[in-house]
Amino acid sequence: MSNGARQDARSRLIRPEVLSGLANLELIARSVVEGVLIGLHRSPFFGFSQEFAEYRPYVEGDDPRFVDWNVYARTDRTYIKRFLGDTNSHLMLLLDASASMGYGSGKLSKFRYAQMLAGCLAWLSSRQHDAVGTLIFDDAVRDYRAPSTRSGQLHAILHALDSAQPARRTDLGAPFRRFREHISRRGMVAVISDFYCDPEEMLQAVRPLAFQGQDVVLMQVLDPAELQPTIASSTLLEDMETGEAVEVSPDFMQREYPERMRAHIEALRNAAVRAGADHIVMNTSAPLDEPLRRYLTFRQKRR
C-alpha cells in the first residue's frame, strides 16, 4: 500500500472519540471492522477471510449453508467449501474492568476504548467463524463467556462488554487462575488492560497460559496523558483504585514521569517476551484500525 493509499484509507476511519459517541457497541464494531476490511481488500494482504482453502465431504452436523451447491450440481456430491479463515480457532478476550481503566484525559476513557477494541475483535473473529469468548475482570471475574461459535454468542459478548463498568482494583492472579480452570483448548488470548501492575506479577499470571499453549497478546491501553502528561502547576493526583494521593510538580511529570512510563512499558514487554506473549501498546487517541491490523498480523504469524 502506498503512503497515499494508506492515508486515504485512514481518512475514512472514524476517530475513537467519535465512535464512542455511538451507543451501540455492535454498530461500532461493525463500522470499524468493515472499514478495516475494505482497506485490506485493496491491499496485498493475503490469507484472510474468504480465501479458498479446500473442499471436504459434507458430514452430518456440518452447516448446510457451507455446502457448495455448484459442485453438488456437477458431481451430485455434497462438499463443504472451506476457507483459510475457517481455522476453527477461538479467541478469548480478557477485559480489565478495574477502576484505573475508567481514566480518560478527554471524552474517551481507556475502558470505553477497550470496550470498542474488544467488540471489534469479537466482531472480526465472529466473521472469521472463530469461537469467541470473554472474561471481564477486575480483582475477580465479573463476567465469563466461554468461547463459542453459536449464533447469538457475538451479541451476548457485545452486550456483556457494553454493560461492564470500571470499578474496584486490578488483580491479574485470581481471574487468570479462574480462566485457566475453564479453558482447555488452545487458542488466542487477548488481554486488554492498562497493566498498572508489577511486570513480574503479570508474568506469573500470563506464563501459565502460555504453558497451556495459548497464544497470548497483551494489549496495553494507555491514555495520551499517561504517555506524555501535561500539568501546568503542582497537582495532587489521586489513584483511581486506591485513593492514594500524590502531589507532583509539572517538572516531574514532564521530565521524569515519561521516563518511568517508558521503563514500565519496556519491563512489561520483556516480561511478555519471557512469557512467550506479544505486547502491544495502544494509545486511545489512535484509530482502532491500528490495533486490529496488529491483531491480524499477530494472527497471521500464528497460522
Add this chain to the structure above:
Amino acid sequence: MSLLAPLFLLGLAGIALPLWLHRLQTQKPERLPISSVMLLAQSEQRLHVQKKLRFLLLLSLRILLLALVALAFAQPLWKLAAGAGLIGKAREHLIIIDNSLSMSAEGRLDAARAAADSIIGELAGGDRAQIAAAGSSIELQVAGSGGASADKAALRRALAQIRPGAGRLEYATAIGAIDSLATDSQLPLVVHLISDFQASGLSPRFADLLPHTAQARPVELQLHAVAAMAAPNYTIAAVRAAADGIHVTVRGHGTPAAPVAVHLRVNDVERGVQRQTAPADGEVTLQFTGIALNAGDNRVLAQLEPADPLVADDAHYAVLQGGGAQAVPLLTADIRGPSVTYIGAALNVAAARYRAQALRIGEFDARTLERYRWVLVDDIGALDAALANGLQKYLESGGAVLAASGARAAALQTLPLTGQSVRGVTVRNADPLSIGRVDGTHALLVNTSGWQNLSVARMLKVDAATADRVLIASEDGEPLLLERRIGTGRLLLLTSSLDNAWNDLPVQPVFVNFIAEAARWLAGDDAAGVQQLTGALLQLPTAGGGAVQVVDPEGRELLSLSATRSARSLRLPRSGIYRLVTPARETLIAVNSDPRESDLLPIDEAALTGWRNAAAAAQAVAPEEGSVQAESGSLPLAQWLLLLLALVVVAESLAGNWLLRRGTGVPS
C-alpha cells in the same frame, strides 16, 4: 500588665489576613484522578508535607509580627509593685531653670544652677532627667544623645550651658509647656521649677499654674525658690523727646529715697549726666535740656548709675525723632489750591510725624524723591512725563505714593503710574454717589469709619487690574480707592479728588483719620515698631518680596542670605538698637527689657505655699483619674516590643526569602 490604649488590640483581627493567605496557599492543590500512582515519585509526597511545615513556620512569624504591632500600639505597661526594684521607683525629672532677665540679679542664676545640680546629684538609679531654660522662650538643653538622660555628667554639662537671658518668663507659660518638653515616657514626671518667682510673673488664673499633661501619667511639681527676699532695683522706665530736650524717667522697685544719676548718650556722643533724688519706691524724671536732635532717627542711650543688683535693666535704648515732623511732598499743579489746604490741615492734626510740603509739579526734581518716606499727588493727571517716570522708579524701589484724581486726570486716556485706561468720568452732581463697599480687612481702613456718609459727585471710571486691590468702591461698583503694588512700593489711587470739588471727603470726619492711617501705612510705620521688648518676635515686612536684613547692636547681620527673602519674623535676643534694612528704607528699633522684669519682688511666701499645696493636691487626684499608680511604678514595654518586632521582621524576611529560593512558593 495593663494597656494604655487597649482599643488598639482590635488590630489583632489583622491576624486573620495571614491566616487567610496561608489557608489559600496551603489548601490542597488541584486534585486530579490518575490511573495509578505506582509510577509517581514518593518523594513528591514527602516534599508536600515538608512544605506545609515550612509554611507553618512562616505563618507563625507573620502572626507574631502582627500581634506585636497591635500590642505595641496598645502601649502595654508592666506594673511593678512598690519596692520591686529601682525601675519601680524610676522617675523622669524635668528641671526648668528660669533664665529671664530678673535671674541676672546677682547670685540668682548661680543659685538656680546649684539647686539643679543638687537635683541631678539626687537622681536615683533608673531616673532620667532633662534640663530646660525658660525665658522669653523655653529651650531644652540637650544632654547626651538627646531626650531624658540618666547621665549625670551630661546633665551637668547641659546645665553649664545655661546663660542669663534678657527675656521675660510667665510661669503659666512654663507650666503649660511641660507637655511638649517631657518625653513620651510613661514614667512618673517630676517637674522642678527653679526660679526667683517674681510676683509679676504670676498668672491671673491660678489654675494655669498647675501642671497637667495630656498623657495619663502622674506629674509632680516641685518649686525651688532661689530668692526669698525682694531686692531694691532701679530701672529706666522711659526716654522720650520733649520740646526742651530729652526726658528720662527712672523707676525704683523696693528702693528707698535716694539720689540717682543718669548718663545720656545721643548718637554715640556723651550728652551729660543728670542727678536727682528718687522717691522711695517711686519715679523721678530727669530732664536733659538744650539737646537738639538731628533730623530723622536718633540713637539714644540712657545709662543709670550707680549699678544696682540687676545691671541688665540699667541701660535703656530709645530711637527719638529729631528735626520735628518729616516733610511729605505734596505734588500739585497749584500750591495754593484747596487740596493743599485740606491735606496740610489733616496731616497736622492726625500725624504729628509728617507735614505736607506743597511743591509745584513743574519745579520738583524727581531725583530727590528718595529722601521721602512717602509722597502725595493731588491730581495724578498733572504729572509730567519726567516726574511720572521718577515716581515709577521711586515706587519700584520701595516708595509709597497717595495719588488722587482731578480735572487733569479726567482729560487723559491713560493714567500715568498705573497705566489704567480712563473710561470717562462719572458725573452725579444732582444725585451724588454713596459708598457701596469698604474693605474693612485692609490695614489702612481697619481703623476708619464713617465712609457711608461720603458723597461723590465725580470720579474717574477706571478698571481695576487683576493685581489691584479695591479698598473702597462706589455704590455703582466703580473703584474709588485702590491699592497697587509696584515693585516693592505701594500706590494708593483715589479716583476722585482730595479737595471738595468732586466729593465731600475733606469735610467729612473720616478724612483726618484716613490721612493719618494712610500716612502710617504708606510710611510703613506699622511694619516694625520702633520700640520692642527683649525676646519679642519682630515681624519683618514682606511687601513686594524684597530682601530684609536685621543688624544687631554689634553690627552683625542676623539673617542669612536665603532668610532675607523668606524670614517672616525674628526674635530679638538682647537689648540694644537694631537696624531693620529694607530696599526702601532703614528703620532703627530700640529694644529694651520688659519693665516687669525689673521688679524683683518675689511671690509672698503664703502664695508660694498655696501654689505648692495646690500642685500636691492635683498630683494626689491624678492617680485616681489615671490608670497608672505612681507608687507602684510601671515599666513601658513598647520599646522592647519594637525591638522584638524588628527581629521578627528580619526572621520573617529570611524565612520567606529562603522558601522563595527553594522554589516552593511563598504566600504573599
